[in-house]
Amino acid sequence: MEIIEKQQNGYYTLTPVGDLDANSSLEMDACINGLLQKDIVNLHIDCSQLKYISSAGLGVFISFIDEIEQKGGKIIFSHLTESVFDVFELLGLNQIVTIVTNGEEVSPLFSS
Amino acid sequence: MKTAIKVKCSKGSLIVIRDFVNKWLTERAITGVLANQIVLAIDEACANSIIHQHQCDGKSNIEIQMSLEAQTVHVEIKDTGNAFPITRYKPRAINDIIRKRNKGGMGIYLIRNIMDEIEIEQKADHFIYKFAKHINGQAL
Numbered sequence: 001m002e003i004i005e006k007q008q009n010g011y012y013t014l015t016p017v018g019d020l021d022a023n024s025s026l027e028m029d030a031c032i033n034g035l036l037q038k039d040i041v042n043l044h045i046d047c048s049q050l051k052y053i054s055s056a057g058l059g060v061f062i063s064f065i066d067e068i069e070q071k072g073g074k075i076i077f078s079h080l081t082e083s084v085f086d087v088f089e090l091l092g093l094n095q096i097v098t099i100v101t102n103g104e105e106v107s108p109l110f111s112s
Numbered sequence: 113m114k115t116a117i118k119v120k121c122s123k124g125s126l127i128v129i130r131d132f133v134n135k136w137l138t139e140r141a142i143t144g145v146l147a148n149q150i151v152l153a154i155d156e157a158c159a160n161s162i163i164h165q166h167q168c169d170g171k172s173n174i175e176i177q178m179s180l181e182a183q184t185v186h187v188e189i190k191d192t193g194n195a196f197p198i199t200r201y202k203p204r205a206i207n208d209i210i211r212k213r214n215k216g217g218m219g220i221y222l223i224r225n226i227m228d229e230i231e232i233e234q235k236a237d238h239f240i241y242k243f244a245k246h247i248n249g250q251a252l
Contacts, residue, residue: 022126022162023124029215052151054155054156055216062209062214086148086151090226091221101134111170
């Protein structure tokens with residue numbers, strides 16, 4: 001898996017490319033941890049190139065939600081495929097995190 | 113047509129297992145969200161075995177066998193040692209996992225949510241997870 005990182009105006013976009021499973025989740029964990037160490041707490045996860053996610057992949061995001069909120073930040077997911085959204089739904093995570101369909105919806109959410 | 117695969121207990125084998133299961137399902141016209149759910153449940157069970165049962169010891173193997181019978185996908189995962197008690201696992205609330213900043217504890221919950229039947233056959237030197245998923249006319 002590859003992670004494309006892009007600094008935006010007021011937030012950071014991470015685009016995982018490929019499969020986020022028990023094998024590749026460590027890379028995402030290190031990536032988010034590194035950003036939080038630098039006090040970057042507004043994260044946009046662009047799932048447009050995410051083909052597959054397992055509980056280990058979702059677990060990385062889940063484990064940082066509390067820390068991000070405690071630090072006054074936000075984590076927003078966009079462009080989920082039907083299958084990836086289904087995994088969020090199976091765990092009830094779609095009721096807890098912010099998920100948008102359109103990339104244009106992301107920036108205003110970090111400003112609000 | 114290949115209906116079984118045997119892989120080394122390394123994390124890198126997980127993508128090999130998913131590719132095998134995906135191909136097997138596609139050949140039977142089982143696609144989309146349903147196929148992803150079946151792949152996910154198998155991936156979660158195998159990841160649990162590879163990481164927790166075998167500590168990613170590449171000298172050990174697990175075997176996955178697929179079959180389709182009467183509109184039901186049957187999965188058998190054969191492993192050595194003692195089975196994780198999937199059927200007795202008490203799921204945790206997602207809010208609790210978030211609050212405790214845990215990364216795990218959701219795989220077994222997913223398997224139980226996805227599969228219609230779960231059985232564990234414990235033998236002297238190995239065990240078999242037996243999963244069944246009813247597919248309601250989606251297969252060829």
